Amino acid sequence: MNVDRLIEKSRGAEWFVKDEIVEMLAYPPASWEAAALMAEARRVSAEVAENKVEIHGQFALDLAPCGRNCDWCSFAAHNEVFNSQWQLPAEDAVAFALKFEAEGANAVLTMTTADYPFGKLLDIARDIRRHIKPETPLIANTGDTTLTQAKQMKDAGFDGVYHAVRLDEGRRNRIEPRKRLDTIRNHQEAGLWVGTCVEPVGPEHTNDELAEMILFTASISPAFSGAARRIPVPNTSLAEYGIISELRMAQIVAATRLAMPRITRGNCTHEPCTLGAVAGANLFWAEIGANPRDDQEKTEQNRGKDVEKCREIYWETGxxxxxxxxxxxxxxxMPIAPSRGYLQPRVAQV
Ligand code: SF4
Incomplete structure (x- = not known):
């Protein structure tokens, strides 16, 4: 199949199979074929999201050494990136949420390390929910949860979650991929929207692996999917592998958009960049506090972008x-019933 046929299939909103996604990913990132697919992905993103893009505001509720030890993460205990630890006071969490809302963020997201106290997460969610507008979505990015906990999160005021089966899950950390998958099911069964992503992509990941993960994210009918490259944080054990270019990431962002069902409106990339938006990314995150891709406690003073910067990047791309x-x-x-089943990403079998 050539690129014209791939675009023709996309125009007809047809489903893509793995070999076709591998083909999308196999074109050189600087080729006209890759550019054509990025343009088509941007067209689809604009069509499904009424020509609008979004910025969500994310802040960390804690900084702590995390025993799940994901090799790519600056919080991983074994990477020893940070010397200090803290938990954000509830009043600061409310203040950050209100700040993001006032700056025009379309949703507010709280991020924690995996062992953050669950009761405290619920308390802070209730606090934030009492203060922000009822219509502003409140999203959690936290550790794995049971169905009971997922229902408690919904009751506490969360509308959705960010959760992913990451590339190399179970191989380069201490989390069973099955647990991540079960958590996604629990969230959806509890009525929480699930946004996800193909991440963290490194130079060593093959087109086969990426295509399988793209199809897995499509199979959960997410609120958004997308792609994000791995940032080589100094002193983390994966830093030596390096990083893919923004152009290669944009190509993966485009392939992900084309492979998603049209009912999925969102297509994220991280970190925010013009090439990502050109390739169909319509969700960026602004950030405050610690994050797993930074070795600075206040990412807003280093890698993190604020809402205004994200807006500027979008402006540059029209x-x-x-x-x-x-x-x-x-x-x-609507979250799909777990009984419909999901694809099993290859990482779930290691
Ligand atoms: S990515 Fe999440 S689970 Fe993994 S080490 Fe970092 S905080 Fe812990």
């Missing part, structure tokens, strides 16, 4: 930022 609450979440496909 994208218009949505005003008001996220539609990626509020108009996302």
């Amino acid at each position: 994208c218009e930022v949505l005003s008001g609450p996220s539609r990626h979440f509020t108009q996302a496909p």
